[in-house]
Amino acid sequence: MPLIRSAGNGAGQVVDDPWTLVGDDEPLPENGPVIVTLARWQQDRESLIASGRPLGVRLASDQLAGTIAGDLPHLSLIALEFPSFRDGRAYSTARQLRDRYGFRGELRAVGNVLRDQLLFMHRCGFDAFEVPGADAAAAFARALGEFSVFYQPASDQRLPATRLRPLRSAAE
Amino acid sequence: MYRYDEFDHTFVRQRVEQFRDQVERRLSGALSEDEFRPLRLMNGLYLQLHAYMLRVAIPYGTLSSRQMRCLAHIARTYDKGYGHFTTRQNIQFNWPALKDVPDILLDLAEVEMHALQTSGNCIRNVTADQYAGAAADEIEDPRVWCEIIRQWSSLHPEFSFLPRKFKIAVTGAPNDRAAVAVHDIGLRIVRNEAGEVGFQVLVGGGQGRTPVIGAVIRPFLPKRYLLSYLEAILRVYNLLGRRDNIFKARIKILVQQVGAAVFADMVEDEWQQIKDGPVELPAGELERIQAYFAPPPFETLPDADSGFADAQAGDPAFTAWTRSNLAAHRQPGYAIVNLSLKPVGGIPGDATAAQMDAVADLADRYSFGEIRVSHEQNLILPHVRLQDLYPLWQALEGIGFATANIGLASDIIACPGLDYCSLANARSIPIAQEISRRFAALDRLHDIGELRIKISGCINACGHHHVGHIGILGVDKKGEEFYQLTLGGDATDTAALGDLIGPAVSVHKVVDAVETLVGVYLEHRQNGERFLDTYRRVGLQPFKETLYATH
Ligand code: SF4
Numbered sequence: 001m002p003l004i005r006s007a008g009n010g011a012g013q014v015v016d017d018p019w020t021l022v023g024d025d026e027p028l029p030e031n032g033p034v035i036v037t038l039a040r041w042q043q044d045r046e047s048l049i050a051s052g053r054p055l056g057v058r059l060a061s062d063q064l065a066g067t068i069a070g071d072l073p074h075l076s077l078i079a080l081e082f083p084s085f086r087d088g089r090a091y092s093t094a095r096q097l098r099d100r101y102g103f104r105g106e107l108r109a110v111g112n113v114l115r116d117q118l119l120f121m122h123r124c125g126f127d128a129f130e131v132p133g134a135d136a137a138a139a140f141a142r143a144l145g146e147f148s149v150f151y152q153p154a155s156d157q158r159l160p161a162t163r164l165r166p167l168r169s170a171a172e
Numbered sequence: 173m174y175r176y177d178e179f180d181h182t183f184v185r186q187r188v189e190q191f192r193d194q195v196e197r198r199l200s201g202a203l204s205e206d207e208f209r210p211l212r213l214m215n216g217l218y219l220q221l222h223a224y225m226l227r228v229a230i231p232y233g234t235l236s237s238r239q240m241r242c243l244a245h246i247a248r249t250y251d252k253g254y255g256h257f258t259t260r261q262n263i264q265f266n267w268p269a270l271k272d273v274p275d276i277l278l279d280l281a282e283v284e285m286h287a288l289q290t291s292g293n294c295i296r297n298v299t300a301d302q303y304a305g306a307a308a309d310e311i312e313d314p315r316v317w318c319e320i321i322r323q324w325s326s327l328h329p330e331f332s333f334l335p336r337k338f339k340i341a342v343t344g345a346p347n348d349r350a351a352v353a354v355h356d357i358g359l360r361i362v363r364n365e366a367g368e369v370g371f372q373v374l375v376g377g378g379q380g381r382t383p384v385i386g387a388v389i390r391p392f393l394p395k396r397y398l399l400s401y402l403e404a405i406l407r408v409y410n411l412l413g414r415r416d417n418i419f420k421a422r423i424k425i426l427v428q429q430v431g432a433a434v435f436a437d438m439v440e441d442e443w444q445q446i447k448d449g450p451v452e453l454p455a456g457e458l459e460r461i462q463a464y465f466a467p468p469p470f471e472t473l474p475d476a477d478s479g480f481a482d483a484q485a486g487d488p489a490f491t492a493w494t495r496s497n498l499a500a501h502r503q504p505g506y507a508i509v510n511l512s513l514k515p516v517g518g519i520p521g522d523a524t525a526a527q528m529d530a531v532a533d534l535a536d537r538y539s540f541g542e543i544r545v546s547h548e549q550n551l552i553l554p555h556v557r558l559q560d561l562y563p564l565w566q567a568l569e570g571i572g573f574a575t576a577n578i579g580l581a582s583d584i585i586a587c588p589g590l591d592y593c594s595l596a597n598a599r600s601i602p603i604a605q606e607i608s609r610r611f612a613a614l615d616r617l618h619d620i621g622e623l624r625i626k627i628s629g630c631i632n633a634c635g636h637h638h639v640g641h642i643g644i645l646g647v648d649k650k651g652e653e654f655y656q657l658t659l660g661g662d663a664t665d666t667a668a669l670g671d672l673i674g675p676a677v678s679v680h681k682v683v684d685a686v687e688t689l690v691g692v693y694l695e696h697r698q699n700g701e702r703f704l705d706t707y708r709r710v711g712l713q714p715f716k717e718t719l720y721a722t723h
Contacts, residue, residue: 092330099445162453164179166456
């Protein structure tokens with residue numbers, strides 16, 4: 001599955017994924033960054049931290065941000081699952097991780113990640129996306145470019161219309 | 173009225189272009205119906221029994237004459253010459269061709285309208301008191317806040333894939349005409365002891381198969397915190413609302429499950445994190461939006477008008493109409509005028525293109541170009557001088573919108589039912605038509621007084637039967653249409669759910685049953701009380717006894 005990393009300015013790059021997702025019963029690879037489930041994280045937390053490698057946790061859509069809030073200093077990546085595109089919990093989890101708990105590492109969207117939802121995800125603080133298809137980078141750029149007006153602040157840098165209006169009137 | 177600025181125009185046009193691309197991909201076969209479905213639903217496009225149906229938002233029920241003419245144009249050009257006003261301050265077109273829908277949306281964008289968020293599991297078109305900005309009993313105009321909510325919720329990145337659809341209603345008056353207690357969030361503009369104006373916040377109201385009256389989770393929210401508080405409620409719901417069962421996914425189930433007090437605490441915890449943050453309106457934005465809702469240039473007029481009084485004295489039909497179809501205006505010398513879309517034997521809420529054009533002309537002539545749509549599926553000219561009432565009434569007679577029945581037995585809310593809707597168990601419209609024929613005689617209709625009859629073709633309750641004084645619900649009994657009757661429902665500030673009277677009655681008997689119930693009321697009525705008051709006083713028993721003795 002191609003991995004897109006947002007590169008700012010609405011562009012995205014297909015990048016090689018340095019991370020290994022490790023199943024609950026699988027041995028850890030020798031070295032390199034690993035993503036584990038919440039259950040494994042909770043069970044092997046001390047040894048994982050002691051290993052000194054970059055660490056990531058993958059949360060199912062019903063696992064709330066609060067469950068790992070205290071562990072964020074140890075984590076470089078959090079992957080949030082969309083089991084179906086209709087399950088929108090991860091949008092709120094992403095916002096809490098970014099805004100409430102101040103997570104600055106990679107926030108990755110995984111699962112049923114549809115192109116028509118990439119802009120929403122990006123606005124909620126995701127910066128990496130597992131998107132199917134050979135033209136994923138083009139689809140990403142297109143999805144992020146469909147709108148230039150936003151009506152609400154979110155976990156991104158885009159200024160909503162409510163903030164831009166006074167600037168515009170001041171300039172006039 | 174609110175007017176789009178360059179941001180709003182750009183946004184809506186971009187949305188149309190996005191959808192045009194999606195429709196083209198569907199027509200070329202690049203998208204399957206399955207893949208297209210969620211995309212079209214985000215633009216209010218449903219697939220019904222016979223054809224596509226396009227649902228267009230009329231935010232908080234406010235329309236300009238120019239917008240009404242555009243709706244007429246759409247009905248004429250792309251549909252079969254009519255449109256249907258719904259119980260959620262939307263209008264539905266039942267026969268558009270898929271290839272035309274992007275052009276329809278572009279026509280709408282020209283007059284600052286859209287079909288955004290009229291379907292899907294998102295924050296739906298926000299509704300309000302249809303008398304907003306005109307009502308004598310209003311504390312503040314709710315439309316200012318509805319517009320703020322409309323913008324904030326438009327393509328909200330976090331709340332576009334909620335567990336289920338989400339409806340917000342706002343009233344600015346103590347007499348609740350927006351049925352806020354049966355919405356996912358109901359907002360009542362209230363004044364606290366210190367004289368400040370804020371919101372009473374209700375959550376978890378709703379109809380459908382599990383009807384619930386909303387619980388107050390915050391008696392007074394200062395106005396400046398509205399958006400952060402809404403965001404907190406929505407975030408808690410988005411994270412914790414059930415997603416395993418579509419029938420248990422509305423916020424009311426979550427609120428019932430944890431209890432309103434615990435739910436309020438959860439919201440409080442989230443709110444403390446975000447209040448006074450970026451989501452609050454920046455300085456100046458409230459004032460900017462408020463300015464659009466400044467009162468129109470009313471004339472200074474006396475309270476009474478002699479011409480109006482003379483016309484009343486001389487024309488009993490006009491007098492009857494003034495009794496039922498007017499409401500008190502805040503400005504002396506003006507009245508709020510209800511146009512009934514419930515003619516005897518007609519389809520509740522339907523209007524032809526010619527009628528829409530005529531209403532637009534009358535609005536320009538008599539009501540500063542303003543029109544309202546009510547959740548009772550009627551239209552309103554909100555600002556009419558008393559001296560203009562007689563000629564206006566005559567003009568309305570000419571277009572069939574002058575039935576003197578607002579709030580009375582034939583002013584029925586009915587969902588589309590089996591005539592259009594694929595979920596229906598039974599027909600709604602023909603029942604409404606037959607009831608209105610039975611109660612056609614004006615003297616009798618007016619003698620019976622306020623009586624809210626509401627009809628749904630299935631348990632989804634789009635016809636609001638739970639909150640009808642008489643509620644009628646279509647059920648399927650071995651392939652035959654039957655109807656359950658409930659009594660005592662109320663959608664206003666004294667909100668209540670109706671009580672089931674007994675076994676369902678057959679399609680042949682349901683209209684007789686309604687007449688029987690009205691007869692029991694008339695027998696027990698004291699001192700001119702309403703049907704609802706009599707029912708509350710005497711209870712179900714006398715109604716039940718007579719109904720099942722006769723039928
Ligand atoms: S109440 Fe049922 S029949 Fe009526 S419109 Fe809603 S879903 Fe259709």
